[in-house]
Amino acid sequence: MLTIAQETYDAIVAHAKRDHPDEACGVVAGPEGSDRPERFIPMVNAAGSPTFYEFDSTELLQLYKDMDARDEEPVVVYHSHTATEAYPSRTDIGLASEPNAHYVLVSTADCFDESGGNSDGPVEFRSYSIIDGVVTEEEVTITPTTDSSKKGSTS
Template identity: 95%
Template sequence: MLTIAQETYDAIVAHAKRDHPDEACGVVAGPEGSDRAERFVPMVNAAGSPTFYEFDSTELLALYKDMDARDEEPVVVYHSHTATEAYPSRTDIGLASEPNAHYVLISTRHCFDEAGGNSDGPVEFRSYRIIDGVVTEEDVAITPPQQTQTV
């Protein structure tokens, strides 16, 4: 099961909507071995495509160096589908190289009208484990926003 904070969920959905009609992509990093999705890192879709995403290789290398320095790993690897359901394509499955990561797909296909305007439709937000080409959907638990205490 993927457990993710409401703020992180909202940030991923906002990124997917902002980049529509192109696919959005990014990572949520967390402490190595913890399975805690803590640090939201939106990335650039170097492909600039509504049907395909590709991490910018320079940006991705910098992210991995930064995660290594922080003792982090990619807990969530996400991208959006702009016209299809939130299910991994054959290409997505082939690109899945992080066996410990949760692969999140967000479909924005119902969020925009035919003219490309925001229709406030629902998004699909689904998470998968993809290991050796095998796709397994998992539940997503969204934790409530953190309460800040006034001292």
């Protein structure tokens, strides 16, 4: 099961919508071994494609160095599908190299009309475990943002 904060969920969805019609991609890092997605890291889709994503190799190397220095690991690896459902393609399955990560797919197919304008349609947000080519869908639980400044404190 993937448990993710509303703020992180919103950031992933906003990135997917912003990059449409190209696929968006990124990582949410968390403390090693914690399974807690905490640090949202939007990446550049080096492929610049509506049907494929590719992390920029230089940016990815820097990300892994940064995560290593912070004792973090990729808890969520996400990307969007702009015209199809939020289910991993054969290419997505082949690229899945983090056995402990949650692979999140966001479909923006229903968010845009034929002219490319935002139609405010719903997104499809799904998470998967992908290990040795085996895809298993996971439940997603979205928790409220815990930032006290957003809760309206009475003290």
